[in-house]
Amino acid sequence: MLILRVLAAGPLHGYAIAQRIHVLSREELSVEEGSLYPALQKLLLKGWVKASPAISETGRAVREYKLTLAGRKQLELERANYRRVTAAIGAVLDTA
């Protein structure tokens, strides 16, 4: 979901996505950066992102990932789900 949100702003290649998540989460989230790639493959399979060839800052050939229309819909869906679940958890925590 985070990848989808990050890509909502515009197409990025792998390293840039990892950087953006790292920065936006105020350096809270840090996992294996490579685990990004299996997740990206899943998004490609589902058709929520599209990949196109690009050149990185160092001149290496990489792929740029772009959010598709279906991806945007999926992002909204997951956002709504997350908010609902969080609200429910919050309700339980606050009252109990």
Added chain:
Amino acid sequence: MSVRSTTAEWVRRFWYLLNRGRLEDALRQEMEAHRELMGEPVRFGNALRLREQSSDVWGWGWLDALVRDVRFAVRGLRRTPVFTIVATLSLALGLSLTTSTVSIVNAYLIRSLPYAESDRLYHVRYAPPGPWEPTGMTALDWSSVADVVEFPISASSESFYVGEGGYAQALRGLRVTSGFVEGLGVGVAAGRGLVAHDFAAGSEPIALIGHALWRDRFGSDPGAIGRLIRAETESRPGTAETFRIVGVLAPGFYFGRDRTGIDLLVPHPAPIRTYMVRLREGVPPAAAERRLTDAARRAATSPIPNGWSGVQLDSARDRWLGSLRPVLYGITVAVGLVLVIVCANVAVLMLLRSMQRQKEVAVRLALGSGWRHIARMLLTETAIICVIACGAGIAITAVLLGILSPAIETQLGRPAPSAVGITIDTNVATIVGGISLLAAIALSLIPLTSWGRRVTNALQQDGRVATEGLAMRRLRSGLIAFEVAGSLVLLVGCGLMVRSVVKMMNTDLGFDPAGLNASRITLRARNYPDPAAYRAFHERFAARVTTVTGSKVVFSSWPPFVPPPEHLIAADAGEASISAGTIAVSAGYFSTFGIAITQGRQFTVEEASAEAPVAVISETLARRLWPSGDALGRRVRDVERTQGGSTPGPWRTVVGIAADVRQTYDDGDRSDFYMPRTPDGRFGTFYLRSNQPGPGLFDHFQRAAAEVDRDAVINPPHLVAQDDRTLVESRFLTWMLAGFAAIAAFLAMLGIYGVTAYAVQQRQKEVAIRTALGASQRALMGIFLREGAVLLGVGTAVGLLGGAATSRVLRNQVFGVQPFDAATYAIACALLLAAGFLAIFTAARGVSVANPVKALNSN
């Protein structure tokens, strides 16, 4: 998830599969670039693992594993080429035999008759075989039985003559009612079929032409549809009918007992006497018989005699298959046994091979591969062998069937139902594929049972090949013993059939069918004003043919090998009448057929011409009518049962007594009554004893007939011996069983030889020790012979039990031989034991150790 998104996902998956190399490369480059850009590359993770995870997302992991397994299996098989080749060839042979048998069974039993819903088709018999039938059956009210009968299938044959002068052609025609079309499902190859409108009174006369006619007369021209055809019919000579051709029948369409095909199919609006029906679904034939009997009684226009058995329904399929069904079952069981024996042999080979792989498997297990993986590897190997064997088997069979199919059809006496003949179609391929799969699974499980827990011990032993455990030896011995048993069963079955056939061939039928040819004449009514004219034709025709071929031509009203109609025969002294088969024959019948005249004489030509009041009776009939005295010169008459009572024939003087004739091998009633007659109607069947081949004879017949009457139609002659279905089918079954038994026995002997030779090789150390201790070669051979004898003994014992079961199954096929015939069993056992001992002896002969010390020291 919606259907659309699922489909889109699958499309993306396939696209990934096709572009895999490129995409995986791009991913690798990407990940490398990412690592370069990172400050702490360690945080990236294990690149290989991540790449594999990414690849797995697309769901083709199983395909990779399969390809890997196949590659590995092929490598493994190539390492043991002898095993691979022998196993594949054996399985190919077994599967080829299986495919042939399945094709034959499929063509005759499964595919069945070429009509729709053929299991609901029944032949209608209004009376037992013979000339009498209730009259008025044409007016039977089918609507009253419409709840049990779906369609009355009525057809009447008609001869059509097309063309004038030189190119006159006689066409086999069929006039049909609407029930025919719907009941049988007449398929058309071009144009249209018959519709309800065609049967309405006053509609344009139309016709469907046969496929062969379309091809031969119209050159398969689609423009033939719509043309008019003018034909003269036999029933209305002198007037011609014009039909418009609206369609062409599907190839291979036939109707009736002689499957020669139909040339012209014409709708007939008026009711015809119906001899075939299609019952409604779920209606038992007995119930339908009762209803039809009632309807027949209501419709009969003349009184029905007492003792009428009512209307009988015979299943169309059963009547067509006849006695073929048990023969087909027999062959199926036999081929199943052969296939199992082939598989047992291959299983033994696999066991031997698995011995050599114990160490390899132990190492793999130690490295952490689970049993499931090992099993998968085995299954892959076996599957590859089975797939190749299956493909080879089917290919061989396809070629064989292409060559042998007509011969098989002749042997079985009836062509395969649909025009396609005996071929390999989807049914056959599916069945054989399924069998191969089962074989593959079963065979792959065999080595697994032998490995088990002891495998890990194999690592602790020296030497390349580990010694085998008791369980493995038992399994191997069990398989071989089973092969011996199976071979014995087939040998017993074959032996019984052989003796049965020999008995049949030695049975004195009372006449001699060898060299006897039969053929039919059909004449045109318009050329013959009265019966005398017909008789004149037949006499002149017979004389001509006799001059040309040198053999006498005789006529008979009833063919051999079919029980003739029964008439009541009354004697002059007033004793009770006896039922006897009655045939009308021409002069010289008895000598041509080889029936001995024990007293008196045959009919003369004059008697046959004039239908003189004389008769020849069989010995049994003579004994029964006049037990005490002499039958010659006494008077008898036959009483024919017709509608409205019985018509007694004229009093006849007995002029000759003939030997008893059996029409079938178990013909109980040998009373026969012969009357003299030269055929005096349109149809006649004649017989001729000659060694000339069929086409030559046919030529003579046609020329002789043309000299007397140009319009006469002669059928091609066939050998009467072919009508002896019981003998021909039994011989066919015997040959098949003999072939299968030979193959099975050979495989079993090969198996015994192989195992004994292997045992000799395995126990070299033991042999070396014994030699060193002073044992002679004969004593050593004795060891192996004893062990082999135990195997043979057990196998034979089990085989005898199986043979007893076979005998019960073959009970109906066997003639003149007791199913538990001691001689057959003894001979079969002796043959098998002799061959078995020969195999063991040959293998054990290799036991001799030149240098026992060297053998003991080596690994």
